[in-house]
Amino acid sequence: xxxxxxxxxxxxxxxxxxxxxxxxxxxxxxxxxxxxxxxxxxxxxxxxxxxxxxxxxxxxxxxxxxxxxxxxxxxxxxxxxxxxxxxxxxxxxxxxxxxxxxxxxxxxxxxxxxxxxxxxxxxxxxxxxxxxxxxxxxxxxxxxxxxxxxxxxxxxxxxxxxxxxxxxxxxxxxxxxxxxxxxxxxxxxxxxxxxxxxxxxxxxxxxxxxxxxxxxxxxxxxxxxxxxxxxxxxxxxxxxxxxxxxxx
Numbered sequence: 043x044x045x046x047x048x049x050x051x052x053x054x055x056x057x058x059x060x061x062x063x064x065x066x067x068x069x070x071x072x073x074x075x076x077x078x079x080x081x082x083x084x085x086x087x088x089x090x091x092x093x094x095x096x097x098x099x100x101x102x103x104x105x106x107x108x109x110x111x112x113x114x115x116x117x118x119x120x121x122x123x124x125x126x127x128x129x130x131x132x133x134x135x136x137x138x139x140x141x142x143x144x145x146x147x148x149x150x151x152x153x154x155x156x157x158x159x160x161x162x163x164x165x166x167x168x169x170x171x172x173x174x175x176x177x178x179x180x181x182x183x184x185x186x187x188x189x190x191x192x193x194x195x196x197x198x199x200x201x202x203x204x205x206x207x208x209x210x211x212x213x214x215x216x217x218x219x220x221x222x223x224x225x226x227x228x229x230x231x232x233x234x235x236x237x238x239x240x241x242x243x244x245x246x247x248x249x250x251x252x253x254x255x256x257x258x259x260x261x262x263x264x265x266x267x268x269x270x271x272x273x274x275x276x277x278x279x280x281x282x283x284x285x286x287x288x289x290x
Contacts, residue, residue, distance in 0.1 A: 124207030134187030145204035192223030
């Protein structure tokens with residue numbers, strides 16, 4: 043079966059420094075692939091290369107078997123890629139409903155995409171699905187900026203899913219969350235993987251080992267190791283570079 047996402051030899055340099063250097067891996071369908079590594083390892087830059095925020099200098103990105111290397115973000119989204127960001131990326135002055143409706147507008151036929159919010163049939167149906175799945179009914183009329191941090195992060199995941207992507211990139215979705223919110227989000231991500239392929243960046247190693255099907259370890263811009271959680275946990279090079287030789 044063709045992988046949902048295939049990255050081959052991906053790389054980019056800034057001022058002669060290789061921020062990402064020859065990274066290759068595959069994300070299988072309806073699975074959670076997690077990218078881990080120390081701060082500065084190149085994880086978010088890798089996401090920017092995959093999603094089209096930054097054009098790669100080397101390598102290729104294939105989405106659902108089609109080469110999409112260098113395509114800009116809006117074309118990557120149209121091809122089936124959704125993404126959340128490390129820093130919450132919502133319209134804080136708009137309501138929860140309006141954030142979801144705007145994100146779902148891409149589902150409307152081109153001639154209807156510019157209709158006033160709240161009038162598109164396809165987008166309204168999608169908002170209803172997301173409201174039910176994310177338990178947002180009580181929050182629909184609230185401004186996104188008034189939500190708690192955990193609620194904002196979950197809303198951002200819902201927004202990233204609004205256009206029905208086949209592959210979802212989540213950049214540190216539990217950052218700054220309480221223990222309870224982190225546990226809830228972990229369950230949500232695992233549930234979402236039944237319907238969408240997930241590529242995740244996450245620093246909570248306990249969460250990573252618990253929910254990941256496959257782990258990619260980066261160090262200084264390069265891929266250090268990859269494999270199932272038990273393999274990565276036992277890898278001596280990973281222990282030395284990422285866990286400081288401590289038993290994980």
